[in-house]
Amino acid sequence: MARAKQYADRVNVIKRIKLGSKWPFAPVVEHNGRIVRDHVWVAKRDEHHPEGRYYLEWYEDGRRRRKPIESYDLLLPAARAKSIELNAVKMGLLALSEAPIISAPARLTMVKAIDD
Numbered sequence: 001m002a003r004a005k006q007y008a009d010r011v012n013v014i015k016r017i018k019l020g021s022k023w024p025f026a027p028v029v030e031h032n033g034r035i036v037r038d039h040v041w042v043a044k045r046d047e048h049h050p051e052g053r054y055y056l057e058w059y060e061d062g063r064r065r066r067k068p069i070e071s072y073d074l075l076l077p078a079a080r081a082k083s084i085e086l087n088a089v090k091m092g093l094l095a096l097s098e099a100p101i102i103s104a105p106a107r108l109t110m111v112k113a114i115d116d
Contacts, residue, residue: 012057
């Protein structure tokens with residue numbers, strides 16, 4: 001069996017599934033160019049996995065990036081939008097926006113809690 005195709009050759013659609021006690025990523029199954037809901041490739045076999053979450057995967061500055069998608073209904077529009085964005089960056093129409101570095105919120109210490 002062939003590996004699942006990339007969406008627009010730039011964005012992969014993958015799903016995190018439960019296999020035993022682990023949660024690996026698996027490429028989604030496409031049939032006639034459409035994503036089959038809850039079906040992924042595991043060891044070159046099509047398996048049904050209703051659990052888990054969908055992700056978009058792409059490369060940016062040589063680093064792999066992944067973005068979780070909240071629901072299956074939002075998957076295709078998000079993949080299209082990300083593909084258009086990446087192609088625009090590749091063609092020089094958009095500047096590569098620096099993602100803000102989100103740091104963990106500062107821990108609330110006992111002294112600060114008492115002072116507040």
